[in-house]
Amino acid sequence: MFDCANVEMRELLPELAAGTLDAATRALVEQHVATCAECASELETLRLVKSAFASAPTVDVGRIVAALPKPASAPRSARGSAPVRRWMDWRVAAALTMITVGGLSVAVTQRLRHGNPNPPDSRVAQPLGDTTVVARAPSTPDTPVPRKDSMGKGVPRSPTTVPAAPAKPQLAFARGAGDIDEASIQELLALLDEIDRSPVAPRAEPDPTPVLPGIKQSDR
Amino acid sequence: MVQPHEPSDESTDLELIARWKAGDERAATSLVARHAPALSRFAVSLGQRTDVDEVVQDTFVRAFGSIDSFRADSSLRTWLFTIERRLILDRRRADRRRRDDTSIVEADAATEFDALDNIVAEEAEGRVKKAVDRLSRLQREVFLLRVNEGLSYKEIAEVVGSTEGAARVHYHNAMRAVKESLYV
Numbered sequence: 055m056f057d058c059a060n061v062e063m064r065e066l067l068p069e070l071a072a073g074t075l076d077a078a079t080r081a082l083v084e085q086h087v088a089t090c091a092e093c094a095s096e097l098e099t100l101r102l103v104k105s106a107f108a109s110a111p112t113v114d115v116g117r118i119v120a121a122l123p124k125p126a127s128a129p130r131s132a133r134g135s136a137p138v139r140r141w142m143d144w145r146v147a148a149a150l151t152m153i154t155v156g157g158l159s160v161a162v163t164q165r166l167r168h169g170n171p172n173p174p175d176s177r178v179a180q181p182l183g184d185t186t187v188v189a190r191a192p193s194t195p196d197t198p199v200p201r202k203d204s205m206g207k208g209v210p211r212s213p214t215t216v217p218a219a220p221a222k223p224q225l226a227f228a229r230g231a232g233d234i235d236e237a238s239i240q241e242l243l244a245l246l247d248e249i250d251r252s253p254v255a256p257r258a259e260p261d262p263t264p265v266l267p268g269i270k271q272s273d274r
Numbered sequence: 275m276v277q278p279h280e281p282s283d284e285s286t287d288l289e290l291i292a293r294w295k296a297g298d299e300r301a302a303t304s305l306v307a308r309h310a311p312a313l314s315r316f317a318v319s320l321g322q323r324t325d326v327d328e329v330v331q332d333t334f335v336r337a338f339g340s341i342d343s344f345r346a347d348s349s350l351r352t353w354l355f356t357i358e359r360r361l362i363l364d365r366r367r368a369d370r371r372r373r374d375d376t377s378i379v380e381a382d383a384a385t386e387f388d389a390l391d392n393i394v395a396e397e398a399e400g401r402v403k404k405a406v407d408r409l410s411r412l413q414r415e416v417f418l419l420r421v422n423e424g425l426s427y428k429e430i431a432e433v434v435g436s437t438e439g440a441a442r443v444h445y446h447n448a449m450r451a452v453k454e455s456l457y458v
Contacts, residue, residue: 068420068424069424071424096449099402099452099453100421102456103417103418103422103452104422105399106398106399107403107418108315108422110311110318110326111314111318111327112314112327113327115306117327117331118306118334119306122306122334123339125295125297125338
């Protein structure tokens, strides 16, 4: 009892017995089997095995199909989900409308009660998160900035309070909304230059690789 | 190289699955009719002598219930074999616990094969069945999946939870044992 040396053909014998080879491959294997006694003997054994185990109890296909679960994505009846979904859509739309109208009315009421929140002397108001940077023009004697009391009314400016210092950009912070404009950016840059020229400013750049605790300087 | 098994519909398994998901029950009928005979044979080859139709039905119910987990990396039939094998092993464990009997299933199968052999003892099929029955459970599974269903070693490895190389070794050892049993 020897095995055929043509492993490729021998490996295809079970598929030949099972009948799962395509026509071209089947013809090739059958051609080999016709000239190879070992493969012919093995194929005979395989066909015996197949016929011995071919018979199996028949099953009732209809009963099995009836027992199958329904597909999860199967389309439901037209009366099923559509009206519910439409009703839900209307409810969501109504809720959104109420929230929007309510929010707008509260905002309008607040504005009418407190007047314009932005002071008239603020030239630009730019938000920076919740806090807004307001760049103010330096006060000069010939362009007095009217002050306001807590009620928002103008207060006469005292001539003794006018500073005689040279014009310098100043920063003030206020609450509001908006973006920093070009003029404010220029003023900010001028301020940063002034800080750089200050004698208390450090001359050297900081070390980009700080020493971590537990690591020796020589290890880095 | 390998043709579809027992085609009963021109559509592929994946097309039938898609149709069933869309609500077409005839697609389910085609799938069951296409694969039920092989599942029935495989159940018998695993030693299942009774309630084969019930096992096949449970296999389909479980498969269709989790059809979304079928990734089509393997054929649907291979996936069904895997499910059926697991079901049969679970049933055996449950039976053993119920009977509080530690006798192995191979012994039960041998008894039933002996009964069958009383009728066809002198016939070739009887000798083949006896030879196959002497194989270990894993060898028998691999051997019959290869010979009866024409599964590749890769597919067999997937069904029995082994490797392709191990499946190949099991098949050749089984083939040698069957030949020795028949011709020596």
